[in-house]
Amino acid sequence: MFDDEELAAIRDAREDWEDDTLDPVLDAYGERKERFATVSNVEVERLYTPEDVTDLDYTEDLGFPGEFPYTRGVYPTGYRGRTWTMRQFAGFGTAEETNERFHYLIDEGQTGLSTAFDMPSLMGLDSDDPMSLGEVGKEGVAVDTLRDMEILFDGIDLSEVSTSFTINPSAPVIYAMYLAVADQQGLDREELRGTLQNDMLKEFIAQKEWVVPPEPSLDLVTDVVEYCAENTPKFHPISVSGYHIREAGSTAVQELAFTLADGFAYVEDAIERGLDVDEFAPQLSFFFNSHNSIFEEIAKFRAARRIYARVMEERYGAEAEASKQLKFHTQTAGQSLTAQQPLNNVARVTLQALAAVLGGSQSVHTNSYDEALALPSEDAVRVALRTQQIIAEESGAADIVDPLGGSFAVEALTDEVEEEAMAYIDEIEAKGDGSIRDGVLAGIEEGYFHREIQEAAYEYQSRVDDGEETVVGVNAYEVEEDTSPDTLHVDEDATRERQLGRLEDVKAERDDDAVADALDALREAIDGDENTVPYIVEAVKAYATMGEIMQVFEDEFGGYQETAAVA
Template sequence: MEVDRLYTPADVADTDYNEDLGFPGEFPYTRGVYPTGYRGRTWTMRQFAGFGTAEETNERFHYLIDNGQTGLSTAFDMPSLMGLDSDHRMSLGEVGKEGVAVDTLRDMEILFDGIDLAAVSTSFTINPSAPVIYAMYLALADQQGVPREDIRGTLQNDMLKEFIAQKEWVVPPTPSLDLVTDVVEYCVAETPNFHPISVSGYHIREAGSTAVQELAFTLADGFAYVEDAIDRGLDVDAFAPQLSFFFNSHNAIFEEVAKFRAARRIYATLMDDWYGAEADAATQLKFHTQTAGQSLTAQQPKNNIARVTLQALAAVLGGSQSIHTNSFDEALALPSEEAVRVALRTQQIIAEESGAADIVDPLGGSFAVESLTNEIEAEAMAYLTEIKELGDGSVRDGVLAGIADGYFHREIQESAYEYQSRVDDGEETVVGVNEHEMDADTSPDTLHVDAEATRDRQLGRLSDVKAERDDDAVEATLAELRAGIRADENTIPYIVAAVKAYATMGEIMAVFKDEFGGYQETAAAA
């Protein structure tokens, strides 16, 4: 954003403290959703982890817990993300490469070996096949004897942003949205402490959007899910408290802080005005923040430690409930143990040494930050109004229409192009890339995953599971899932039964593709 050289009381003359800001823990939550901020509880520290087989990722989980991490965050490989088994022809070369491979409940059992699901909060970054991973986690909790109401965590499960930005899907947008709402409906009844969606602006920003677009499009997706759940007959005050959000944190500290503060205010106001939410928890926007992967450079990678520190500080100053800090080597490879430890220590130093956690909303009242918060709110509201008009009064229909006609893609593409042009022209400085370059090789030692050994081990386990399971039971559960889809019933109970029978990820997702068909994105004119 363009910022002024100096801000004065004149820039915030129209701001009413009680109406626009209020105290922390009070509507519209501009200053935070908790009255005591981090003095009551420090944010959850998560480090995204997943590579190779379930055994390797389980080892990394234990390493992070031993080093003080307070929540697990699971990365899956591309076949798992796309609902394919490791032995599928399209999985060749991708098994365990960018996350952990999970084909059946057996993999999930190994992944969480020695980890008490009642004692840890687990985040799953997965979308098209999110209902299957959720079902596996429920089945694992049942195995451990953990009451379902006691399991805690978050399922990303944000399909609308997939069609907008990340581009991973199995079935078309409308049935994808139905599946998301199935999880929401089931979560409300069975796992009240588990978040069924993490509405994700992170990937929208990584695709090249501005901070304002990230905020507006994320909230639009969130409101689309709210509308779909209401249409399903769910009470907004019952399900909305379980919704969570996921934002990016970039280098411009004051812009990012203002974005987080504007997000809370817009969400609270519109959940009240548009959807009639009455419970405080239904109007409180709670979110996870990840530092900006797009900002990381392969050149002079240890510079990324400074970038991540600033971005994490912005997330703290903006009141995030959960934070992931990227590792300095992620522009080169999956994080090494050293790099992930430095990333975790970065959060711990901010929490325990900087004093940033001691004051609630410490930048509140700043002429600059309040002015930027107002500006971001106004620009994001303009986008939300436009999206609602695309849907003739429905945000959900506006988002679906925007996906169909390329609206979101055009907006993001233009912003990405403008940013890259500024970098190429030297108007935007990226230290080590277009300024302060070095000829010397600055590459650190990186993590190496043995692709062939990983694939062989994974295919061996998958083959063993198929040989040991009851094939008749698998076929029966898949047939029941198909019948449930055709009867327009909630699919989650059927998926849970299938994973308990050790049906594979690919077998379950194939049923949905057979019933709903695939999806091919069409190019939209600029």
């Protein structure tokens, strides 16, 4: 962007600035600390100039919004056409309680629903399973059968909302239940909009929720990808999730690299299944974390789009523009929230949400300030939603497309993040002898991802403990008085009793022969290497339970014990 003569002049001018202007101030006052770095411990320079982006080619590396390589965004009008989808996590207790929260959020102006499930549902267990004791409805809504899903969306027209489901091992069952409710409402499945997280590779890497081993888990994900491409083209069958990788303690670069590697693994598996990349790739979506280092996060989002576009085109032969456009949801960083002085979290979440917007996210979830203490209260949820609305309507951040594009600092950081992320992806590919999918599976089995994240998490906590990393209210600016707000309380005993009663009623009312036939058909589909989704749909319509359906998969494929990660 600058010729050699211009760069030489800038270099000379900078040296003069350092001698005449900077050094006297440093000698007199110094700086706040010796080293400035991001949350990921990446050192940042005092000043960035054209010298830091000498290799930047505007056409090849930046381009224009809505055009390859999409560094500046996937839409030419950015948020000037419409703002991002505003989502707030909702899910606690029984389906009735969460349905009430859904209606509240819609009335408050939320444009997309996001569903949290309790631990038994996440793990494919029924509420009456002995392993579910103490967890029913505790950290999300309990869903055992189609009856719960019917109540969950009572009074909500599925043709008018986009619904996100944060669930993984049992995601195909939840997807099947959603299809069944849509069928009951008489809706055209092709009009259904939403996102299923359904990212099992991330589970084995970071979040640790699974039912069957990695390879059959991957097959089940691809079943949903294949079925969605043919039947629900507006529904995202997978949200490849870096969020939980970051929450486990990774750096921003690790989050990006491991997430994209997982995404490319899913692409390779679908292509091996016989799908054309342009049939399914436009439906793939991603899910990132937005942490406190605002410029690092913006650089991460921009680098993600550029890497994805180039790899999808060059490696996988994607031709459709939609197949090369990385679209993603962003959630503010749960791990950054503090139980101490929780109102400080409002400021943290605001900065993190602003980074997501300046980075071009298609959908944003803002955490509630009280989530380090409990499930969010209605007041806290309203503040979180209003934070997004203020950014959209009052800040001006949504009025300019990629407003930080061309910033020497942001472009230099984007290049740095891209280079380091690609080094990780190349390492993963080498583990798979040229296959990213096989490299991811190998990395899971040998504990590679665990060790990388474990080391990063340890280094971060050490910096906090040493005071090198400031956490306001925790290791600096502490107060002694109790600053805890009133929090949401879920009556565990009443919730469990109500849920078990409904499950018992469903089992008493359903046709047991129809359930047995549906489960047998599912087993035969697995044995015959058929796509399992149509059979899961029939099973949920017969009111087979979550646990009964997932038990079929566990019977067929067995369980899984991970390899211990040794640092």
